[in-house]
Amino acid sequence: MAVLSFNPAQFVAAIPPATRAYTAATVFFSVLYYILSWSGYSAPFLVLIPGSSIFYPWTFLTSAFVETTFIELLFTLLVIPASLRYLERLWGATELLKFIAVTITASNIIAFGLNWIEYVVLRLPVFLYGQQYHGQMALQIGVLVAFRQIIPEHQVQLFGVLKARVKTLPMAYVTFSTVMCIIGFQCPFIVIQFGWLVSYIWLRFYKKNTGDLAGGPLYGDRSETFAFVTWFPPLIHGPITWLANTSYMLASRFHLIPSGVTDVESGGYAAVPGGARAEAERRRAMALKALDQRLAGASPTPASPQRSLQSNGASRPAASSTTSLNSDTSGPKKPAGEADAIDVGGSASGSAAH
Template structure:
């Protein structure tokens, strides 16, 4: 009878980057909440050194590390629970699929760039509206909202047609979740809660841009694009194009705009152009390649993702098994069995000689 894995077993089987991220998140968030709560009740306000962890646009130049540390700080217990429920298991899944290095790059790129864009936006707002107390010193940025949206984009890349059930009664396909989250961000920003909800929008754009153009596909085994032993950059398939985040009604005009932006970005060497490996590996499909190809391409990439994950896990299991094999002799021959006397005496057949004509035994 199979036993359910305990939390300790789950923790031990978690890849290193996800494990370190979860521990850092718990320590930083719970420490921040405890110090802030106790100081508010004793002194009436939070201690100023807590601001060394959150990203304030006006103080960022004096505390540059906050553009990274703010990611692992959730000032509210609900934000912390949401991160533990969704972000950590998602990172655990993708670290097994992508590997350690790509997971670290994905976390840093999606969070740091999103935070940097938010800084620029706040400085522009302060310049236009002339309220630095609000835009520079009253809007701290924190949490993993940008990373959460980027992870939703990554799930859309590999399992777009997979259906999930939210709150027990809301059913939605994975490819609809990022834009639903972006819609929530738009509403929160309109009602005045720009911090930290605007990070969702930047996380969506940065996550899609990185996965579309820059993420290096592993050359080990079957890749997400279906190639074997070929390195490609990004996912140029039609199902992952920018226009497919929006309703079909705007695909025509929006496609022309995105094509214009892409051509100029390639000309300025901001993004790599299409390569022969992309075409051969199936990671690039031109727009209008035929009806029904969207669903087929989505299922193909889902199968390739599962195949790549299975192969990576099989390689890890094989390496662990090879490490536990007994050492072989240098000459390549198996070790000779050791003859040990046991307590019981076994009968051995006696050698008999057949008499021959000369009375001598057969040699």
């Protein structure tokens, strides 16, 4: 009879370091907040309060570690560590920590500025002292954006009932945030929208990719399938395309985004590294092999066996040559996770906006 044993030390040691540190910080700051709340103390030095956080600048980052209710903490511990573990093994600890810090801090800074603008315009003190930003909603949407980049066609099952593709989840969460803000719950749901925008810009232009191509590191993912316009329905692609192109040109003119080996306008991109990309390459090779077999089967069959043998010997290189040509001129490769959508007989899709 097999004996199942669980060693907590081995389980913790198996968690990558950045994920382990982030999870520990979340538990520590949340428990500290609970203790202070039960003791009757406020904690403006732990959460982001627009009217007082200017004196506690570290709260722009550390407020994300504070979950003010047990339900929020439980949900975070069930979702975030597993997601960060996957991303850390794909990106590495350094890039994951950069992604976390940028997504959380930039989203909180934007929310802080918005509250001050609302106070100046409306003169309502509630925007300065009646709202506190906390929790990991910005990071949650950031993780969904990262998954949409890496495994967009992967299907997930929610609560054993609902099924959805990963690429549909970020905008569903943003839509939920919009509804909550409209009915009066700006804090903390507005940071979902800011987290979506910040995480997308970081992954699109600034995230460092190493070890894939010669000539040094590449930044971001400039593929057409990750363009800004792909987040929106076709009905509004026109104005979104103009807005994205204009913003990109201005950012490039003022050198606000790092330059890569290739540019978006030339059809180049910085590919997504890691095992998912290797899987996409494998599927692409299988598609090219199927195309090669199709071209070989379409060659004419001569009457005599001798000529048939010669014809087969000549047609195979021709098919291989055609396959090689298609592989060289097929345009930018799709990022990892979308290889299932490769149509060996189809044509390349049109360019999408940034």
